Amino acid sequence: MSDSNEHELLIKTPKQLIYAVVAAFVIPIFVIILLAYYVSSSEKPAAGSNAFSEESIAARLAPVGTVDFVDANAPKVLKTGEQVYAAACAACHTAGAAGAPKTGDQGQWSARLSKGFDTLWQNAVNGIGAMPAKGGNSDLDDIEVARAVAYMGKEVGADFKAPEPAAPAAEAATEPAPEAAK
Template sequence: MSDAHNEQQSAIKTPKQLLAAVAGFFLVTVIGIILLVQFVTTQKLTGAGSDSQSPEAIAERLSPVANEGFTFKDASGPKVLQSGEAVYTATCVACHGAGVAGAPKFGDAGSWSARLAQGYDTVLKHAIEGLRAMPAKGGNPDLDDVEVARAVVYIANASGGKFKEPEVPAPAAAAEGASAPAAEPAK
């Protein structure tokens, strides 16, 4: 074996150096903790000109989707009937605007002539109950029969028909039934 000794020498040779090393270690540790706490507690940095982290922007992103552009209808109140043009624009234009699935195009007198010859009542019945690829009420079950009738008149008259605007039933009969007092309970 070898007589050579492998001595490891420390960089700290005196107690003064040891004290300086320990103090330096604690100083670096404390500064690191302070910087970490400061980083965590300060506001987040955003890009220049960005207000995406402002309280208003955050509240807007977290607001319910239903608050944007939707209105709630009073189900117990009287229904406001739409015009024929409004019903056509909201429901019928999807198929009758482009002639999808054999639907006669809006304003095309040639494709509507055979249907208009059947008469108003038949065309209205087909619109309310559905016919071939067209679902009942154009796929909008919320439509009232009067609204469907208005849409039929609007579409037919734009395509050469001479149908008369339907009369709206008096809402008084419905209101009387709704406002009638409840029956007395049996004693």
């Protein structure tokens, strides 16, 4: 047999064996110490460190609910068409749920727009098909619903004018009639 088939070991002396064993323990320990130092030396806030800030304390002490008192005799502030759309109409008309025509899709609105504003408004107030009356919000005033219809119509290019509320009776009585003023 020839000597070329034999494998030579890297460690040939006991001194080299001691160095290898020491390095096998020291190097991983040194790497672990460096990693621990790297992780702990950064400026990170500790978990829960903002627990005693004024904002956190105020959030914990805030009441769960609030009671808002509304003056029943105060005049109702009517919402704009966009506000009514966002609150009552957008849920179905944005996605086209339950066959609702999507806002801005002229193809779906063209047949409805040809019926006129009054028909669309009556359908919105009374409900039609799967759409509930007033979009499911019975607190809406008919003028608010008309404003929402005008808003949605304008989104597809209709020339609908949003209605304004009628003047209160007290103001109408104090103003002179248009013909009498001339």
